[in-house]
Amino acid sequence: MSLHKDLLEKAKNSGLRRTKALEAILTCLAEHNRPMTLSELTSCGHLAEQCDKATVFRLLQRLSDKGMVRRLGFHERAAYFTLLVPGVHRDYLICTDCGSIEAIEAPCPVHKLEEEIRRETGFVGLYHELEFFGCCPSCAG
Amino acid sequence: MSLHKDLLEKAKNSGLRRTKALEAILTCLAEHNRPMTLSELTSCGHLAEQCDKATVFRLLQRLSDKGMVRRLGFHERAAYFTLLVPGVHRDYLICTDCGSIEAIEAPCPVHKLEEEIRRETGFVGLYHELEFFGCCPSCAG
């Protein structure tokens, strides 16, 4: 996968060392292409299996510092982590019953307001998170 | 405060008993008029002081079931709770450095998309959360 190679490259350029754990996490996040919890990642068959939870945690922290990963709140007890791809923004639709998470295709309607806020408040590094919650048809049925 | 009395009334009509803890929590949330954590609530001088954390927790749970309170994720380790006022929706601006939380005045630009999603996905009880994150001027300075 070329996305994967790009990511490794980028991570290395950010000053991270190329370790098994790093490869494993990037592969896992890239292949699943959706926000994942720490537990999901550490029990993700591929490679992460061989890594300790603390390692994955600290690596996610570093990737987050480098701006390659973002930690999402959602509403579960556990935090979710997702790859941050430059120029790509995602909003999510989450079922409060079964916990399913789905990315929303429609263009995000918030950018204008974000600009406004940036201008008016002087916040630095502004970004947003937009999530829709509700009960999905199969849970509601 | 009349808002406060309304809330008590509403809670009672929802089947909750009028107890000290209930009054204390509603008062505290109404007076502060912002999302608060469980810890904040339980150490909120006014009245909640006399209530156990477990009590506050369970009460928030019940209020949440009745649709009077909503649990928010944000990005802290602790969950935030806020009063849910019919017809009122709030988006938030959060400093990732000092953790300050501020409600945004501008009208929320998401309602149209929300309608669209409701129509297209069949989700029930759909609502959304929109948060802006960044570093506030005083932390950035």
Added chain:
DNA sequence: GTAATTGCAAATACTTTGCCACGTA
């Protein structure tokens, strides 16, 4: 060789539950 990274284990932090006493309706 040196500094970053890892694994293991332990410490924190926050949330949630059990159980019996208590208070409201």
Added chain:
DNA sequence: TACGTGGCAAAGTATTTGCAATTAC
């Protein structure tokens, strides 16, 4: 009186850190 509610204490779950051993550069 009956059942929802409260307090206390303990269990549960997720996150975070300390430290010595290991590995990438």
